[in-house]
Amino acid sequence: MAIFAPGGRGGKPTLQNGTKWGIGMKSSFVFLLLMSGVVVNIEPTPEALLYPYGLDKGDSKNPKLDDGTSKRVVLSVPFSFYGKEYETLYVNNNGVISFDTPVKQYTPDPFPLADGRPFVAPYWGDVDNVLGGEIFYRQTTDPALLKLITQHINQYFPSIPFTATWAFVATWDHVAYYDSRSNKGNTFQAALTTNTKTSFVILNYKDIQWTTGVASGGDPKTGLGGTPAHAGFNSGDETNYYNIPGSRTDAIINITTTSNVNVPGRWVFQVNELELIGVPTEVPHAAADKRCWL
Numbered sequence: 099m100a101i102f103a104p105g106g107r108g109g110k111p112t113l114q115n116g117t118k119w120g121i122g123m124k125s126s127f128v129f130l131l132l133m134s135g136v137v138v139n140i141e142p143t144p145e146a147l148l149y150p151y152g153l154d155k156g157d158s159k160n161p162k163l164d165d166g167t168s169k170r171v172v173l174s175v176p177f178s179f180y181g182k183e184y185e186t187l188y189v190n191n192n193g194v195i196s197f198d199t200p201v202k203q204y205t206p207d208p209f210p211l212a213d214g215r216p217f218v219a220p221y222w223g224d225v226d227n228v229l230g231g232e233i234f235y236r237q238t239t240d241p242a243l244l245k246l247i248t249q250h251i252n253q254y255f256p257s258i259p260f261t262a263t264w265a266f267v268a269t270w271d272h273v274a275y276y277d278s279r280s281n282k283g284n285t286f287q288a289a290l291t292t293n294t295k296t297s298f299v300i301l302n303y304k305d306i307q308w309t310t311g312v313a314s315g316g317d318p319k320t321g322l323g324g325t326p327a328h329a330g331f332n333s334g335d336e337t338n339y340y341n342i343p344g345s346r347t348d349a350i351i352n353i354t355t356t357s358n359v360n361v362p363g364r365w366v367f368q369v370n371e372l373e374l375i376g377v378p379t380e381v382p383h384a385a386a387d388k389r390c391w392l
Contacts, residue, residue: 147302147363148287149243151234151269160233164226164276166191167200174237175264177290178297178370179216180333189235189268193221193327195288204276205314206328208346209339216334218369220268220288220301221353223327224276224311231273231283237266247291251298254359254366258296266290276311279318284308297370299331301342303354303363326350331369340367 151157160168168189176183177197184197194201196217204224227233238244244262251260267290272283284307289300308321315324327350329342342365344350354363 147361148269148285148304149246149267149289149302151236151267151271151287153234155236156238157234157236157267157269160189160191160227160235162228163191164228165202165204165224166227167202168233168235171235171237171266173266174239175292175294177266177292178295180335180338180369180371182216182334184216187266189233191225191227191233191273193223193225193270193286194219195266195268195290204311205325206346208328209330209332209341210336211332211334214334214336216332218288218290218299218301218331219328221270221284221286221303221306221327221329221350223284223309224314224316225270225273225284226276226278226311227273229274229276229278230281232271233269233273234271235266235268237264239264243267244291247289247300250300251291251366255298255368258368260296260298261293262291263293264291272305275308275316275321276313277318278308278312278321280308280321282307282321292370295370296368299367299369301329301365306351306354309348309351322348322351329353329365331367333369 153159158168160166171187173185173187176185179197186198188196188200190196190201192201192204194217196215199215201215201217206222243265247262247265248260251262267287269287270284272285274283285304286306287302291298309326310316310321310324312318317323326346326348328345329350330340330345332339342353343356344353357364359366
């Protein structure tokens with residue numbers, strides 16, 4: 099069996115016979131580790147963090163409109179959200195999936211909301227897709243996607259029997275902020291899934307470069323400052339809600355590094371009833387240089 103030794107200045111390990119470790123040997127090395135009983139933890143790349151999306155996946159696309167929304171989406175399967183079943187939703191440009199009524203508000207409020215609007219907020223901020231980016235969405239019963247989502251939910255919630263039978267995936271792809279004077283864009287995603295009884299929300303954050311539009315007090319060149327974006331969900335009953343740590347603070351820009359399921363950039367919640375697991379107790383640190391550029 100091959101023996102690995104520390105490498106030289108390049109930091110790559112070397113086989114005992116002198117062969118340099120390289121990318122082409124990665125799969126063989128992983129196989130050897132598995133055969134020897136070593137557990138290998140390979141974190142997903144940012145690309146793998148997102149579920150497949152785009153027009154080639156059958157997605158619809160939101161109009162290019164500041165503070166715009168999708169058309170009213172009639173769900174093929176009711177989605178249970180804290181004791182209520184919803185049959186319609188809207189994908190709102192400003193980073194919100196709302197039930198029954200659209201949301202055009204661009205400066206976020208903390209949860210719970212006084213007006214009782216039920217919605218999921220993957221990244222509630224002042225998006226302007228006229229200046230850049232696209233917003234995609236679809237509901238699906240694609241077996242391959244449902245199998246993958248089922249695997250993820252079973253991994254994160256092993257005590258809850260679950261097999262996904264339906265999903266709704268909305269993706270904000272490199273979207274700009276209002277009155278932007280930069281090329282910054284945010285890419286994030288929300289997936290709603292159910293087996294008709296138990297419901298989950300999966301929030302994925304691939305790349306977050308700005309927190310605030312200019313109308314919310316942000317800097318036009320950096321997209322930082324003012325009242326930053328908010329992430330979480332609001333059931334509408336003033337009891338069941340969650341604010342992801344860092345929301346409405348400068349630290350929300352680091353949401354790609356935080357998680358409640360030990361996968362950086364992913365937050366998962368059971369939402370037919372409140373179930374929070376592994377929630378961090380500390381707010382992530384804000385970016386050191388708030389004047390950063392792309």
